[in-house]
Amino acid sequence: MMTSRQHLTTNPSSIKTRFAYLFLRNLKRLNKYRPTSSSSRAVYQRYGMIKFAADASMASAVGSRRAWSRATLLKIRNRALNCTFLKRRRIHALRRRRAERKSRNPRQECAFGQANELRRLVPGGEVMDICNLLDETAHYIKCLNTQVQVMRNIVDFYSS
């Protein structure tokens, strides 16, 4: 834990730059493939894709060091591979089962029921125990902060 955290603190800059780079590249790709239109439906579609791109680039900027980014990457890969409904359902079932099995203990142990809510929010948090969950949450918050910063900069830049 400590090593990974130190590792993080030594180069958060790289996460930020990597995220900016990947996100901009994804945006560019997105714009290349999708002809732009100003209809609300197209905007909504684009919104979904941009959101997806933001998540994907954030996760890939973090890499597979973190559980939440790993979970996000897995989700993205599943989606990108256009895997069948069956497989996804199987994975979901597996994950749910694992979550039930694993989270029984923390649920019993820790009195705070908000942990489950937090589990829902943090990607991949369903399978974590409370310690890891808090750790991942801390990192996730940091990454969300940088994401918001970068995206706000980009929005400011392009809307100005």
Place this chain on the structure above:
Amino acid sequence: MEMLHCLNIPANVSGNGGPDMTVLERQRGRMKWQQEEQHQQALLQQQQQSLFDGNEVNLFSMQAQAQQFQEMMNNEPSLGELVTRAMKPDPGMENGWPDFGTIGEATGLGIGSCGFETGLDMNYAISRTTSCPPAVAADVAVADAEGTESILPEKPSSMVGRESFKKRKADKKTHQCSAISEDDSKEKRIKGCAEEGDSKITELKSNSSKNTTNNNGGTSGDTSKENSKVSDVQKPDYIHVRARRGQATDSHSLAERVRREKISERMKYLQNLVPGCNKITGKAGMLDEIINYVQSLQRQVEFLSMKLAAVNPRLEFNINNLFAKEMFPACTSNFPAIGLSSEMANPAYLQFNPLQQAVSSGLEMGINPSDVALRRTISAPLSIPETFIDSSCFNQIQSFSTWDAELQNLYGIELQGRSTPFPSQPFTGSIEAGNPKMEM
């Protein structure tokens, strides 16, 4: 009495699990023990002589002798007969063996425990062990009597395990009963002679050495039933664990405490990370705040991506230009160069950097110093990329036409031209970044 217990328990321990014995093997082992005991007595005579000669007995040599003897025993054909005889369901005999075993162990133990002590103890031990055989006999007699009346109705084949367990209990009782009377005075003397800790340690040692010797004998004899061996090995552990039951729960609670500490440490870390969490006490409230913050951040991302989607048409044009020309090839190579050069060239930038640090550290006035240091290390490297992300975004429009020229002479005119927008724009950016922290 305490001493008696602490002698008795290991004796039973090693007696129970001593060897690798299956149910049948156990009986065989008892035979062995009996013989071993006889041999040990013979050995004791030797030792006594050697002791009286003034030599200190080395326990290990004795054990080696015992081991040799046991191996010899295993090779003997008469052992087969003994085994077959022992396998016959004779309750009295069965009951008799464990006693021999335990008492043999006890005597051996006495030797072992004293073997590590001083010569004075040695002398005493010899006297004690030599005085033990009558005790054994008495014990056997008692055990026989009790065993015949208590264990007669039991079935030998399937119930042997349970039987032996009961027997063990009975053995304990009888052994205690009979041993208390004879051994009490001796134990007290032992207590007087040696310190408790020492004697315990030596007992443990002698126990382990006993086990090893018995194991050696057993492995040469029969290795077929590994499972029962495991269970037999676990039994003494169980007894030990029984003694450690309190400790086990203690370690459990220790682990729990460690876990709680970990959680609270992480909560503290999160508290520093989530703005407005400092005032809240209690984990539930803090978790609520954290959840709210994460949700707000996720919503912010959604909102921003929505905005980007709405703003997209213009963005497309810009981005295409931006990326096609500069971003891709120059991203890794140019950015650090520019950052470095601007950092070196701009005194304003150098001023700006500590300013930002001051902002970020000013936010964390109430936090303990370690966390401030941590955050500072985070924020210090952050300031550079922030500037170069911002500067790349902002300055690229402004200096877009002169980008190539800038690449050629990084330290030239372009930087001086840039020095005016530089401190202002990134600074606002950082303020912007710092603002949500201030607000929340």
